[in-house]
Amino acid sequence: MYIKNSERLKFRLMDSKDAQELWEIDQDPTVMKFLNGGNPTSIEQVNSVFIPRMNKYRNSELGWGIWQVSNKVTDEYLGWVLIRPMSFFTESPNTKDLELGWRFFQSTWGKGYATEAAIAIRDAVVANTDVTHVSALAVADNLASVGVMKKMGMHFVRAYLHEDPIGDFDAVHYQMSVRNK
Template sequence: MHVFLETERLILRRFTENDADALFELYDDPAVMKYLNGGRPADRTEIVTLDLPAFLGYYERFPGYGFWAAIEKSTGDFLGWFHFRPGRNDPPDEPELGYRLHQAAWGKGYGTEGSAALIAKGFTELGVRRVTASTMVVNQGSRRVMEKVGMKLLRTYFADFPEHEQAPGDEYGEVEYGITREEWLVSAASGAHEPPGQR
C-alpha cells in the first residue's frame, strides 16, 4: 500500500484499479452527490474508464499531487477521498483542495483532519504557495471544513458546471476559499490549525 499521508485517524493512500467498487458505492449515494450532480445514480463504467485512470495518471505526472483514498485506521474502511492538485489552468504551486466522504464519516472531523494535514504537507514539503478550495454557496458542511482549516472566503462566482444544474441551490453560485503559506505559518505558530497526530 503506497501511503501518502498518515494522521491520527486516517491513512491517505494511492488509489488502485481495485478501488472501482468503493468509488461506485461512494458516488452512488444521492446524499454524497447532492451538491455535485443533484444525486444522480453513479455509472460504474464511467468510474472504471474515466475516473480511476485519471486518478492513477496524476501520480506519475505530478509527484505529491493527486487523489488519495481516505482509509479509517481503526477499521480499514474506505471513507472517501481527498484531492490535492492544481486546477487545469492554475500554477503548480497553487493546488486545489477537495474531498468527498461517505455519510458515515460526516460530522466526525475527518474532512477537517485530512484537509489540515494535506495543507500542512503542501506548505512544508511540496513548495506550495497557496491552497484554494471551492464549493457551492449552499454547501454549508463543505464550507465549514474550509473555515476550520483556516481558509478565508475569496469570492463568490458563477461558473459553467452543467452537472451542478441538477443540484439544489445552483442559482446561488460557487464560493472559493484560500490560504497562503504566510497565512498558514501565522496560524500554525499559534497552534490554531495544527492537524491532530500528523506523521
C-alpha cells in the first residue's frame, strides 16, 4: 500500500531494517513518560521485542504496520504512526476495528503532525475495505494523545485495564465510525 503525501508530511511503511529509527525516538524520557514511566528503550529491546511484534501484524497490502512520518520538504524523520487490528495480540483480533497509535520526537510536539499523519494513514488504510471503526488507546493522563484522538473525531468509549503481553496499563479507549467510499 502506498499512502500519498499529506499537506506537510510523507509516509513509508517501516520494516525490520528500521530498528535504529525505532530506537532513536525512544531515547527521550519525555517521549517515553506515558509508555513506561520515562525509561529509554534499548536497541536489544527493539530487536527482540518491538520488531518481532511489528512483524506479526505488518501487512503491506492492507497497510497495517508502523508508518514512518517525515517532513516532505526536508525529509526529516518526525515520528511514526502504527495501525493494526484492535486486540491484535489476543485470541480474537478485530479486523473491522483498526487501532491507531503514534510516537513523535518531542521537538515536533504541538505542531499538529500526529493528527495530520494519523488522519492521512487512517483514510488511506480504511478506503475500499470493510473496516467499520478506528480506535486509539492511551493512558488517561496523556492529554496530548487524547487531544489527537478528539481532533480526529474520536469519542470516549471506556476506561479499562488494557492487557498486553509486554505490560498492562490503565487505558482510555476512543473510537470513531468510518464510512467507506
